[in-house]
Amino acid sequence: AVLATLAEDTSAGATADGHQVALLANIGTAEDAERLxxxxxxxxxxxxxEVLFLGRDEAPSEExxxxxxxxxxxxxxxxxxxxxxxxxxxxxxxxxxxxxxEENPALGVRxxxxxxxxxxLLETQLRAAASAAxxxxxxxxxxxxxxxxxxxxxxxxxLARAAGVTQVGVMVxxxxxxxxARDVLHEVDFVSLGTNDLAxxxxxxxxxxxxxxxxxxxxxxxxxxxxxxxxxAGTDLGKPVGVCGESASDPLMxxxxxxxxxSSLSMAPSxxxxxxxxxxxxxxxxxxxxxxxxxxxxxxxxARAACLALVDPEV
Ligand code: PEP
Ligand code: MG
Numbered sequence: 001a002v003l004a005t006l007a008e009d010t011s012a013g014a015t016a017d018g019h020q021v022a023l024l025a026n027i028g029t030a031e032d033a034e035r036l037x038x039x040x041x042x043x044x045x046x047x048x049x050e051v052l053f054l055g056r057d058e059a060p061s062e063e064x065x066x067x068x069x070x071x072x073x074x075x076x077x078x079x080x081x082x083x084x085x086x087x088x089x090x091x092x093x094x095x096x097x098x099x100x101x102e103e104n105p106a107l108g109v110r111x112x113x114x115x116x117x118x119x120x121l122l123e124t125q126l127r128a129a130a131s132a133a134x135x136x137x138x139x140x141x142x143x144x145x146x147x148x149x150x151x152x153x154x155x156x157x158x159l160a161r162a163a164g165v166t167q168v169g170v171m172v173x174x175x176x177x178x179x180x181a182r183d184v185l186h187e188v189d190f191v192s193l194g195t196n197d198l199a200x201x202x203x204x205x206x207x208x209x210x211x212x213x214x215x216x217x218x219x220x221x222x223x224x225x226x227x228x229x230x231x232x233a234g235t236d237l238g239k240p241v242g243v244c245g246e247s248a249s250d251p252l253m254x255x256x257x258x259x260x261x262x263s264s265l266s267m268a269p270s271x272x273x274x275x276x277x278x279x280x281x282x283x284x285x286x287x288x289x290x291x292x293x294x295x296x297x298x299x300x301x302x303a304r305a306a307c308l309a310l311v312d313p314e315v
Contacts, residue, residue, distance in 0.1 A: 010040040013265070013276055015258065019284040022264035023272050024080070026244060030071040033081070036269060040276075043080035043139070045192065045266020046244035047072060049125070050092050058096050059121055062128045069132035073140060080139040082192065082242075082266070084171070085125050087111045087145035091208060097121060106206065111146025112156060112170075122159060130164030143169035143192055148176045153187040173197035173245070178226035181233035188239075192266070193230055195245025199223045218247035219300035224256070228295060231261035242266060251278035251315050252307055258284070259291025281312040 013023035024045030025036055029052070033044060052060055052068055060068075073081055088094040089102075089110025097117060102108040115122050126142065133140035144156040147170040160168040170187075172178050173194030185191060195218045200207040202223050205215040217223070227243070234241030242264035247253045249271035255278060257265060265275060282290070290307050297303035 009273065009276060011276070011280075012042060013279055015279050015282055015284045015287060017283040017285075019258070021258050021262075021279055022080075022242075023276055024082070024242070024244075024264055024266035025269045025272070026266050027072075030068050030075065033072040033075040036075065036079075041079075041269055041272055043076060043082075044072070045080075045082050045242055045264055047081060047083045048087065049084060050087050050094070053086060053088065053094055056096070059124070062124045062131075065125060065128035066131045066135070069129055069140075070136045073132055073136035073138040076138060078138060080141060082141045082143060082169070082244075083129055085112070085122060085129075085142065085144050086114065088114060106200065112144040112152055113146060115155075119159075123163060126160050126163035126165060133166075134164070139167075140165070141167035141169060141190065143171055143190070145171045145194070146174060146197070147171060147184070148174045150180055150183040150187060153177075153184045157187050171197075171244075172230050172241075173201070175202045175226055178230045181230040182237070185233050185237050185239050190240040190242070191230065191234065192242040192244045193227055193262070195223065195227065195243060195247040198226060198245065202226055214300070217300045218245065218250075218253060219294070219303045221295070221297060221299070221303065224260075224294055224303065227257070227262075228260045228291075231257075234263070235261040240264065249275065251275050252304065252311065254278055255282055255287045255311065255315075256291045256294045256307060259287035259289070278311075278315045281315060286310070 013021045022042045024043050025041045026046040028048045089098045090106040142165045153170045157168045169190035171194045172191045203215045205212045231241050240263045244266040248265040249267035251274045254275045290310050293306040294303040
């Protein structure tokens with residue numbers, strides 16, 4: 001009964017004192033967008049477009065991509081859609097762009113770095129995205145994965161704007177980008193923290209290696225420092241900083257993220273009700289105190305425990 005009531009609550013994400021935090025969905029296909037029919041999700045914070053490129057010998061045409069993006073935008077109406085450009089390589093290989101047999105694929109030519117192999121691939125995708133936004137209306141934001149430098153962010157922003165994209169952002173999922181978040185944010189309209197890869201690269205821990213999951217933990221103080229540094233830059237510059245890694249779906253971590261200044265949380269749709277309830281039971285000031293407790297801890301386990309001691313017992 002509690003779960004049913006939770007799922008029926010379609011109010012916008014907000015803390016107990018009304019500080020708004022957009023609760024968004026991570027999706028991989030236009031069909032996923034069509035399933036987000038209830039208003040419980042305020043939009044899409046991560047559209048992993050690589051799904052459209054999988055299992056093919058060549059990239060989908062500009063027209064086919066535009067049709068898919070239009071369909072996703074139409075399904076969302078006036079709700080926001082954050083489309084991520086192709087993130088192939090490493091754990092997402094694609095025969096026509098990525099190189100088989102790279103020795104360290106997670107550190108190789110993946111994500112935005114594919115522009116070194118084919119600028120055309122990215123330009124085509126950006127044109128398809130911009131034309132979908134013109135066709136469907138709606139609110140399209142576009143971001144690049146695996147940005148490591150300010151120059152890469154500036155280069156991507158120029159390409160995206162030239163293609164007609166109006167809201168341009170980058171993912172912060174490489175520690176170098178988090179450390180230089182202020183300069184990165186000067187180049188773009190928004191950033192989104194990918195805590196899965198950010199933890200992988202900050203902790204030098206393969207995200208696919210289950211036996212190292214204690215290291216690959218977003219509660220690790222070093223990972224929290226990178227998130228905090230990025231959120232602070234966003235707050236100072238008045239630009240949105242979202243989180244779209246798995247950590248956003250943890251109702252306890254969500255309080256920390258909001259306390260650090262993160263403005264939206266994107267997650268598997270099934271996680272939204274739990275995060276909504278958690279936010280609704282705490283004020284922004286409480287979130288800040290919880291975030292402070294997390295940051296004062298010296299280990300991931302201590303950070304979790306310190307936060308648990310401060311939250312409403314039902315979270
Ligand atoms: C991340 O790295 O946190 C992220 C959201 O992107 P992906 O999991 O698709 O690499
Ligand atoms: Mg990633």
